[in-house]
Amino acid sequence: MAGLPKIPQRLFQWYCNPLLEEQILGDLQEQFEEDVESFGRTKAKWRFTWNVIRFFRPGIIKDLGGSTKLNYYGMLKLNLLLAFRNFKKHSNMFLINLTGLATGLACTLLIYLWVNDELSVDKFHDNDDRLYQVMENLHYSEATQTSKSTSGLLAKNLAKEFPEIESAVSIAPPFLIDDMVLTNEESVFKGIGQFVGKDFFNAFTYPLVEGNPKHVLSDRNSIVLSESMALKVFGSVDDIVGKQIQWESEEMTETVMITGIFEDVPTSSSSQFDFLLSYEHFLGQDDTFHEWGNYGPYAFVLLQEGADADQLNKKIEGYIATKGFEGRRLFLKKYSDNYLYGRYENGRLAGGRIEYVRLFALIAIILLVIACINFMNLSTARASTRMKEVGVKKTLGASRNTLMWQYFTESIAMSFISLVLALFLIVGALPIFNDITGKAIEISFDLNVLLAFLGITTLAGLLAGTYPALYLSKFNPILVLKGKRITSFGEVWARKGLVLTQFTISIILIAAVVIIHKQVDFVQNRSLGYDKDGIVQIVPNGKAAENLETFINEVKNVPGVQNASAIGHSLVTSGFHTYAIDWEGKDPNTPVRFEIAEVTYGLFETLELEFESGRSFSKDFGAEHSKVVCNEKAIAAMGMKADPIGKQFSLWGEEEMEIVGVVKDFHFESLRQGIKPMIFVFDPEEADDVVLRIEKDREIETMAVIQEFHNEYNPGYGLEAKFLSDDYQAQYKSEQKVSTLSRYFAAIAILISCLGLFGLAAFSAERRAKEIGIRKILGSSLLGIVRLLTVDFTRIVGLAILIALPLSYLVTQNWLQGFAYRIQPEWWLFVVIGGLVLILAWVVIGWQTFKAALINPSEYLRNE
Amino acid sequence: MSRTNYLGEFEELILTMVLVVGDEAYGNTIVKAIKGHQHREVNLSSVHITLYRLEEKGYLESSMGGATKERGGRKKRYFKITNTGKALLQEMKDARTSLWKLTPQLQFKTV
Numbered sequence: 001m002a003g004l005p006k007i008p009q010r011l012f013q014w015y016c017n018p019l020l021e022e023q024i025l026g027d028l029q030e031q032f033e034e035d036v037e038s039f040g041r042t043k044a045k046w047r048f049t050w051n052v053i054r055f056f057r058p059g060i061i062k063d064l065g066g067s068t069k070l071n072y073y074g075m076l077k078l079n080l081l082l083a084f085r086n087f088k089k090h091s092n093m094f095l096i097n098l099t100g101l102a103t104g105l106a107c108t109l110l111i112y113l114w115v116n117d118e119l120s121v122d123k124f125h126d127n128d129d130r131l132y133q134v135m136e137n138l139h140y141s142e143a144t145q146t147s148k149s150t151s152g153l154l155a156k157n158l159a160k161e162f163p164e165i166e167s168a169v170s171i172a173p174p175f176l177i178d179d180m181v182l183t184n185e186e187s188v189f190k191g192i193g194q195f196v197g198k199d200f201f202n203a204f205t206y207p208l209v210e211g212n213p214k215h216v217l218s219d220r221n222s223i224v225l226s227e228s229m230a231l232k233v234f235g236s237v238d239d240i241v242g243k244q245i246q247w248e249s250e251e252m253t254e255t256v257m258i259t260g261i262f263e264d265v266p267t268s269s270s271s272q273f274d275f276l277l278s279y280e281h282f283l284g285q286d287d288t289f290h291e292w293g294n295y296g297p298y299a300f301v302l303l304q305e306g307a308d309a310d311q312l313n314k315k316i317e318g319y320i321a322t323k324g325f326e327g328r329r330l331f332l333k334k335y336s337d338n339y340l341y342g343r344y345e346n347g348r349l350a351g352g353r354i355e356y357v358r359l360f361a362l363i364a365i366i367l368l369v370i371a372c373i374n375f376m377n378l379s380t381a382r383a384s385t386r387m388k389e390v391g392v393k394k395t396l397g398a399s400r401n402t403l404m405w406q407y408f409t410e411s412i413a414m415s416f417i418s419l420v421l422a423l424f425l426i427v428g429a430l431p432i433f434n435d436i437t438g439k440a441i442e443i444s445f446d447l448n449v450l451l452a453f454l455g456i457t458t459l460a461g462l463l464a465g466t467y468p469a470l471y472l473s474k475f476n477p478i479l480v481l482k483g484k485r486i487t488s489f490g491e492v493w494a495r496k497g498l499v500l501t502q503f504t505i506s507i508i509l510i511a512a513v514v515i516i517h518k519q520v521d522f523v524q525n526r527s528l529g530y531d532k533d534g535i536v537q538i539v540p541n542g543k544a545a546e547n548l549e550t551f552i553n554e555v556k557n558v559p560g561v562q563n564a565s566a567i568g569h570s571l572v573t574s575g576f577h578t579y580a581i582d583w584e585g586k587d588p589n590t591p592v593r594f595e596i597a598e599v600t601y602g603l604f605e606t607l608e609l610e611f612e613s614g615r616s617f618s619k620d621f622g623a624e625h626s627k628v629v630c631n632e633k634a635i636a637a638m639g640m641k642a643d644p645i646g647k648q649f650s651l652w653g654e655e656e657m658e659i660v661g662v663v664k665d666f667h668f669e670s671l672r673q674g675i676k677p678m679i680f681v682f683d684p685e686e687a688d689d690v691v692l693r694i695e696k697d698r699e700i701e702t703m704a705v706i707q708e709f710h711n712e713y714n715p716g717y718g719l720e721a722k723f724l725s726d727d728y729q730a731q732y733k734s735e736q737k738v739s740t741l742s743r744y745f746a747a748i749a750i751l752i753s754c755l756g757l758f759g760l761a762a763f764s765a766e767r768r769a770k771e772i773g774i775r776k777i778l779g780s781s782l783l784g785i786v787r788l789l790t791v792d793f794t795r796i797v798g799l800a801i802l803i804a805l806p807l808s809y810l811v812t813q814n815w816l817q818g819f820a821y822r823i824q825p826e827w828w829l830f831v832v833i834g835g836l837v838l839i840l841a842w843v844v845i846g847w848q849t850f851k852a853a854l855i856n857p858s859e860y861l862r863n864e
Numbered sequence: 865m866s867r868t869n870y871l872g873e874f875e876e877l878i879l880t881m882v883l884v885v886g887d888e889a890y891g892n893t894i895v896k897a898i899k900g901h902q903h904r905e906v907n908l909s910s911v912h913i914t915l916y917r918l919e920e921k922g923y924l925e926s927s928m929g930g931a932t933k934e935r936g937g938r939k940k941r942y943f944k945i946t947n948t949g950k951a952l953l954q955e956m957k958d959a960r961t962s963l964w965k966l967t968p969q970l971q972f973k974t975v
Binding site: 004023025027028030031033051054 | 890891892895907908909910912913916917928934935936938939940941
């Protein structure tokens with residue numbers, strides 16, 4: 001018998017209406033066989049092919065589109081109906097699923113909104129792709145440090161010397177800017193000001209309502225206000241360009257002219273400000289920033305269109321080195337990348353906020369998976385009750401595909417119902433979420449968000465439906481209808497495995513939360529080397545700023561104030577620093593960074609810093625301007641081993657400074673950092689933050705008295721005072737945010753997991769009701785039955801604990817590496833966490849179990 | 865004769881052939897019969913299409929035959945004329961005859 005040519009036959013089978021296929025193909029084959037007889041094989045093949053082509057005509061070709069769609073519609077409708085009936089019939093399970101999925105979805109979508117918001121920060125500038133920040137890598141003996149601060153003259157000189165740069169902008173760094181106010185004859189307005197170079201509006205995109213972006217900042221005495229600042233000061237934004245206004249900082253009072261108004265800075269900008277002043281003011285404050293050796297200002301460059309950033313990078317790398325500072329290497333960093341990728345370790349990019357973005361994206365996925373697992377488990381567990389349905393359907397001709405679609409319809413319907421509930425949850429939780437994250441996220445249904453929401457929901461539906469669909473549609477109808485149990489080992493294991501996964505993940509989350517919490521707690525309460533409680537900082541203004549010494553002396557007399565002094569350096573973060581310190585035997589190729597704190601009399605006494613050796617600044621010794629006090633790290637950095645007191649070094653290449661005292665190291669930065677070398681110079685002019693020590697336990701009364709004193713002493717100016725401990729807390733804001741947020745999410749994860757466990761326990765108690773009845777009749781005790789029902793779940797949760805605890809230890813160790821000072825989590829902490837989870841699981845299961853164990857056996861057995 | 869009862873020339877040919885071939889009427893035998901009686905080559909596809917159309921119109925009925933070895937085990941679909949079909953053929957033949965009666969005697973003249 002001759003076989004038909006394969007390709008045309010396939011073609012025919014592809015297009016032919018299946019109802020006609022057999023008879024036609026039969027006829028074709030008959031003819032083909034005759035043709036082989038009469039014409040030979042080759043020609044017969046051609047004739048066959050020709051016939052196949054001739055058959056390609058309406059009436060033979062199978063139906064396309066039209067009626068097919070109608071069928072799907074009918075099926076979809078039926079499937080939805082079945083889904084809803086099922087929800088109604090098993091309303092308990094439905095509610096468990098709904099709660100779990102809706103909570104999971106709400107968290108996931110909320111995190112999506114947050115991630116989206118984070119990723120969009122600083123991306124709004126028109127020239128985003130050409131906007132770079134010039135940063136420095138400082139190579140010194142033991143490590144490399146990366147700094148945004150650079151020399152004050154850098155931007156201007158780069159723009160002059162490199163044609164690839166279209167414009168360059170210097171911006172004074174926030175940590176060097178004092179609080180500023182604007183005054184308008186009688187009223188004082190607070191606001192965040194920045195000193196920026198004249199090309200600011202060319203490089204960055206902050207649209208101007210009034211004024212020409214090219215010229216608004218070209219004059220030294222110009223100021224550009226934000227719309228809301230203008231409204232605050234003048235009550236309107238019209239006709240104010242050209243008006244004069246005064247701005248004041250601690251050191252300066254100047255009259256400037258309004259040259260423009262910009263739209264309020266969008267929340268998606270990492271830099272927030274209310275008004276902009278010329279950079280010349282900042283540069284003009286003193287000579288400090290005319291020195292290549294000093295640090296402070298930030299430099300931004302806008303490249304020419306088409307300029308190659310990598311090439312320019314190579315060209316500018318050694319630029320600062322040509323000014324006599326070996327070891328300082330410049331590099332370009334895309335401005336919009338700085339927000340998310342801002343952390344450098346040893347000169348290399350080590351992450352930044354992106355880590356949190358990734359962490360929370362991961363948490364979002366985890367929560368969704370945990371919620372989906374509930375659905376999977378409950379659907380497959382319930383499968384035994386639906387086996388007959390599957391059997392009947394299959395017997396009536398339903399294919400596996402159709403059945404799978406039915407279950408997918410069910411799970412997707414489920415996830416969309418959950419979406420509705422989730423949206424309500426999101427709307428309710430958004431204010432709290434914004435409060436914790438410090439964002440202003442709103443639900444705006446633009447296309448992207450809409451697509452993402454629908455996409456995530458569908459994905460959740462598919463994820464939740466895959467396993468049940470594959471599993472349920474697999475049943476062999478004959479076995480099912482004969483009433484044989486076909487619960488396979490595989491299925492039971494799969495379900496146990498899923499519960500195991502859920503609990504493992506939840507426990508890891510919980511352990512991580514506990515560790516994060518303990519670490520944050522630890523760094524906040526660690527002794528800093530001095531007693532930070534009771535320290536109050538006052539920003540002097542008005543009369544106080546004019547004569548600080550008098551003010552300090554007066555404030556000391558306020559009852560409750562134990563001591564007072566002033567310092568120019570922050571006590572919670574690094575600030576003014578220099579590399580321009582030379583001492584005998586210094587290796588010129590390894591610059592060392594020294595923090596410089598300008599202080600006045602009594603600072604060490606006020607902070608109660610301990611002296612290692614030497615003395616504090618004192619009026620008894622006459623002129624102190626060429627004397628310094630160092631911390632231990634500074635002495636170590638300069639390699640002065642024995643008795644450093646009386647030794648000298650040069651500061652900024654000229655002044656010879658004599659060391660008169662050494663204070664013990666204390667923390668003036670977040671505990672992420674180790675302690676850095678610091679020198680204290682006696683410079684009351686620059687020591688502009690008043691520091692008070694007040695009596696403990698009487699803080700509130702004392703603050704009220706200080707307020708009173710200030711009102712009297714300095715009428716017209718508000719008292720700006722804050723507790724150092726508040727400032728100190730603020731350093732760990734991002735850790736605290738993560739700590740708070742992850743606490744919520746971990747709680748939700750364990751709740752959803754327990755919900756699933758609850759459902760499974762309820763189900764198994766229900767399924768085993770008869771067994772329990774018989775056992776009770778045969779004399780089983782209450783405890784025996786409880787044990788019977790809990791032992792399985794206990795094993796799973798126990799195993800989850802065993803797997804999760806070592807994993808969580810590893811994960812948290814990794815996170816703790818980011819701190820110079822960290823806790824060593826105790827082993828019993830993990831045991832406690834494990835124990836608590838186990839108890840929680842028992843409580844959840846126990847409710848169902850006791851209910852089942854307390855049944856009256858006759859109720860369940862009387863129908864047999 | 866109403867429009868519904870209208871048959872095209874090819875349809876009429878196929879319907880007649882089903883009658884002629886009798887019990888063995890399916891795609892291939894009809895093609896062969898047309899070739900044998902009318903010396904006319906027709907394509908199998910046209911025959912099939914026409915058979916289905918006639919069945920739909922109710923002039924033919926069909927049934928699947930048993931499997932045979934020759935056709936790769938595939939069954940044949942046999943067609944049989946229905947009474948309506950027979951009546952229609954009769955009607956068409958009568959109509960033609962009555963028309964012929966009205967025509968003058970045909971004369972083939974030698975030119």
